[in-house]
Amino acid sequence: QKEVEQDPGPLSVPEGAIVSLNCTYSNSAFQYFMWYRQYSRKGPELLMYTYSSGNKEDGRFTAQVDKSSKYISLFIRDSQPSDSATYLCAMIRGTYKYIFGTGTRLKVLA
């Protein structure tokens, strides 16, 4: 079993829709959680960073962490074609090791 599971998609939604992206994890020791956006042939860009259960909001993005279920989500409101990218979840094992999901490819259709 992988430490972090993420549906690869692709996920296609119409412009303006609310997008829900999810990851599950198996290691209850994970305490820090991140979401990245990656455009094709570019480095991942950090969108959200959180270390506690609950919700964290930043503009159109909301990160949700449920440690009891080992489940994290990223919600994108009012999705735009420019949001079309691959979204990666990441968690920190120990102090130095960042573990990534395989990424979900999102397409927002105009």
Add this chain to the structure above:
Amino acid sequence: SQTIHQWPATLVQPVGSPLSLECTVEGTSNPNLYWYRQAAGRGLQLLFYSVGIGQISSEVPQNLSASRPQDRQFILSSKKLLLSDSGFYLCAHGRSNEKLFFGSGTQLSVL
């Protein structure tokens, strides 16, 4: 502000040739530095990380090596490239349990 420079953006190399990819970080001191590889359609595979000058931890036995000759410089090398070394290589920096920031990546094609 912190910036991370990674070059070249694209590299085409023949099998058996050497490799040197360089990454430098500005605006921070004593960062943790990382090399990741991303195969097409797959996630990020951690190759090496370093918590200080001369301190390198290898995650996967392979044809590659890493060095950190200066505090903010991280180099990925190979003496003889294999076809399986092709991929998208990413350098990253961060601090313990904090945010991780990536460079723009190098697309390596070994032919």
